[in-house]
Amino acid sequence: MSHVLILIGNALLTLFVVMNWGLIMGGMVRKIVGRVHGRYGPPIWQPYIDIIKTLGKRTSVIHGVMFFLGPVFRLAGGIGTLMFIPVLFHSSVFANFSFSGDLLLVMYFIFFGQLGMALGAGESGHPYSAMAVGRGLAQMTAFEVPFALSVISLAIQYKTLSVTGIVAAQQGGLLHWTLFTNPVATITAIIAMLGMNMHSPFDIVLAPQEIPIGPPTEFQSSFLGLLQTNRAIFTGAKLVLFMNLYLGGSSIGNGGFAGYAMAIITMMAKTFGLYMISVFVGVAYPRFRTEQSIRFFLGVPTVLGILAILIFWIW
């Protein structure tokens, strides 16, 4: 029993760290994007304000059971994804349930929340929701291809699909990172990540002008609160995954408070750096139409992905 309690405690701790970091990063991004647009932008803690406000709404409107469950699926998906990723290397506290499955589990669990959310949004009966889900899914099929190829390249390189195993193989200095040992796979995956993060040029799913905010159109009050919370957790989880796969992860070293503090700071720095790629590209590039982004991902990034495989295959 105490074993289970410890696991739950650890999970809550991880969740706390990643959620807050995700929310703060979200605030920073909004600030940066505002500055680029020539505005002051909202305060960094604006995401907290948004969530508190939406959770405090007095009435909630629902369109049916699936609509009600949609945000639950979404948040459970986000948290679950995080739970299956070892956040800090060597740390049993931050490893959570990563022993229940390898990288393939994480890659597929990402869909859990998306699917549930799509169904919830669908029950609202709003055409924009369905339209946006369609766009999102279509774009997803495309960026998953380079990402999958990149992951396969890693599997050939490291002969494992265990995230912990991949991080372990990158220990021992900067030049052991996948970024340097397998740059082609890293570049491929980072391009795919641009699609996953849904910043411009791949933000047609949320398309604020034509189909106001896409799938969540009909969601309000606490439902929206859950979705906003999830956005922070989910983004955090994905960035941690990329950090683990390509940037050497973040190790607690010999443990202790200093080790943990150092690891969390490293994690923040690396994920922030990764996220900034999306943000920089996002503020600089115009939006693709759906078919354009599909063609884009199935073009150069896919070729790069195949190249990443060929390099390690033929070696």
Added chain:
Amino acid sequence: MVNPIYIFVIALGGAFLIGPADRLGKQASVWLTTLILALMTWIAGSWFFAISGGAESQQIFTAGLRPPVSINLFMGYKEALILFLSNAAGLLGVFALRKRFNELPAYAMMLYVAMLAGVNGIVMTRDLFNLFVFIEINSIATYALIALEPSRKALSAGFKYMIAGGIASILFLLGTVYIYRLSGTLNIDQLSGMNIALLGKAGWLAIFMLLMSILIELKPFPANGWALDVYQSAHGGVLALISSANAGAMFYALYKLMPVIGDGFLNLIAVVGLVTFFFSNLLGTRQFNFKRLLGYSSVGQIGLMMGVYALMTRLGYDEGLILIITGAIFINHFLAKAGLFWLSETIEGENLSDWSAIRERPEKLFGFGALLIALAGFPPFPTFWAKWNLVLRLMDSGSYVALVAILLGSLFEIFMLLRWFGLALKIDTAKQAEDNHGLEIPARLFMLALVVVGLRASCYFIHGNFVIDTIALPSCVPVMAPLVVGAFLYLVDWLPMKMKAGLTIVLTGIYFYFVLPAIQPLPMLFAAIFALGGMLITFASMNREINSRGFYPLLIMMITSLINLTISESTLEFFTAWEFMTLSSYLLLIRGKNAGEHALRYVMFSMGAAFLIMSGFAVMYSTTGVTDFYSLLLGRYGFSWGFVLVGLGMLIKMGGIGFHVWLPGAYAEAEDDISTFFSAILSKAAVYGLMLVALIYTINYHGGFDFRNVLGWLGVLTAVFGALMAVFQEDIKRLLAYSSMSQLGYIVLALAMADHLGWVTALYITVLHVMFKGMLFLAVAGIVQATGTHLMYRMGGLIKKMPLSFISVLIAIIAVSGVPPLAGFGAKWMLYTSLIQKGWYLQAGVAFFSSAIAFLYLFRLIHSMFLGQLKYENREVKEASPWLIAPQFVLLMAIMAVSTFPSLLLKPLSAMLPESIPGTIVWQGGTMLSSLGYWNGTLVMWVTMGVFGLVLLWLILWLRNVKKVGQFNIVYSAEKPMLPETTHYAYNFFPFYQKALGGLVKPRATSFWNGVTEWTASTAGVIRQLYTGNAQTYAMQIFLYIIVLYLVFGVGL
């Protein structure tokens, strides 16, 4: 025993009495004719039964002198058989022609009797000149009978026949004259072995002319225009005898003369026969006049008999075997063709579609269908067994050209016959056929005789023992079980529908229990899928409101034939079960309202596949010399192309890429519960077949080019293109059909890896596919019933009306998509892991793409049907019938169990693989370990449930004031939406995907196969122009034909 000479006495004497009897009244003369034929039948029959019972054959000497001075007759087993059949056909023909005889003058009956007397003479005589006389008697009577029909066409056809017959007679006489000059005798027995053809140019020419005469009578292509005109214009009752008794007698004459003709002409006869078979059937595909179509088929069958006889003799096969094969084809042709010609007189009009007049008459339809199916060569009819043996022997002897001609010709034949069946079933008509027992009872008797002969034949052929009466019937029972249970349910078809369904379930259960002990572990899995799945779907079929006549006999036939696949010990047993399955599934499919064209396409591809499978088995036989699976599995025989052929056949049957064009139509247009059966259960037959081949291949593979690479790519391309095509469908059943294709692609891919994890993956996906496709198709069946449409955009918002169906579909699509925590993820995990382990990286990438595309069509499916806006016309829709819901929830619970405890399924699957595939999966508690990673399905389930439960709990506790709003209460650009139709986003769901990738799924395969069909039809159309209908042209063609044959085969003399 009565001396056979009395046949002639009775025939000729009787015929003279018909005139006087006619003076007493029509009834008297008709009864006299009946009596004459009854006596003739009795004499031939008594000889047949006596000789089969062990009596001696008999020589009959006439005029008190020995040959060659006088003529002798011979009555042996073959003679007695042919004459018994012919005279019986003649006797039944009197009943069939009774009405016509009443209208015609008395000499019609005299001619009829004379025609049959000619047949008896042709068969029995041992004298060359006497043979000529009987041929003339037969021919002259036949011309006259043809021309008696009161139409100009019939008159001209009789005349053309006379011209052709005249040419043949001249040649016969000239040949006979020369033979007599060279040998000094006309007695066939004395001529045998004299090798007259070798006696210089004159000898060769004499034999050539004799042979040509008989060949012309046998109507070889292309010198047979006259014969086709005859078939088109004469009375069905006369044609029944022309195509059966006359043709049989002439064929027997050829057989009898073979010792005289000599082996030097075997090539010529083989070429003439096979060319005739191939082209007749090819041209028949363009034929819409049913009598002419039957004519093409008759000409083709006789060609086949000639070709097979000559070819196999030339190849040096044992005469007993040759006679059994040609004999089976002959009896099949004889009975079926006579029956069909009789039936043809019950139909008004001359077009194939006019047969729709019998559509509402099940017993007529049954007889008609059975005869067509016999002609098409399905089991249990004799031709099926003959063709199997023929293909085995021809493959063994390397006669590939002949083999291809025979198989292609057979495909054309199946096309023309089953298209006819489809038109009869599917074209609307106001006409109703009247009862005409005189025509129908004979046809039905012959149909029964065919079944009996077929069943008898099955025993001999299955046990590879051609000695009659040594094999006990009971040993053939399992092979024939589909037929037996089908026949039983057909007999109780009058019961209420639910009782029949219950009976089907019980019988399936009993049969499964009965065969269970004999099954090996791997086949056991499939037997369980077939039996349990079949029972589940039979249960679901009880939602039908109509009585569904004929449905359950076919259903149980299909289920038992599927089970039989798994208990087959030899390739022939497997193939028999396979053909029963093809036949019953075709007949079930064609029951669908708009299924006509699709059923035809299905059966054509299925038969193409079946012929490939049969050829593959034949190759395996010729390389290994064995036909039983145990030897094939145990022995290390080395690589054989047989695997490739059988594998290709299985891929076609699965709807592999390039051969998938039959699949969407078949799945979409079948009745809804049958669609479920096709997708969830029937497709596993091909999976099973492929696994069997893969297993044998793996064992026998010793280096060299490895086909498994090709198979793997075919699998993954099938998966990705199936998924892509599913994305663009508006019809829900077509969407699911393409989804099935895609899933089967994964199975092929996994299987192609041929290692332990690949095998387990393939088996695991197979089992899951049964479950989730069963759920999806059954749910869709309920929805289609409720909404009355297949089109998804006409549905929408059904979640509130059909919540149980929604839950079923939801669980099913999560399982299909592979999203954890449901069982589908296990399939994906094992698939990618094994692909990467194997080094098939690019295939893994494509598989990943394919499974991502699956999200598109799965979301589209559930959204368009259940979410979005409810249509006004669907406001009164109710939840699907419990008969449909209950099986879905059984499957749902199975999926949940497997998802929570994957080892429950995976461990047994892993254990049922043979030792030749060493295990690589390691279990650590509930965690499955591979060399690359790990997965614990149970834990994933608990974590997901835990997180989901906590979030849900929090939300429920947190939310207080929840307000449920009605339809259309949405934030819609400051405007209230007007209609569900304009608000439900469902039509053309992925236009951007179409723009980006639509070019990949242009219907190239469909265009290709349409092109093949088009070209075949055009070729047939061009060749058909040979038949101008002009008697002079026909005569010219016969001359040219003879000259060409002379130049080809006579050069070098």
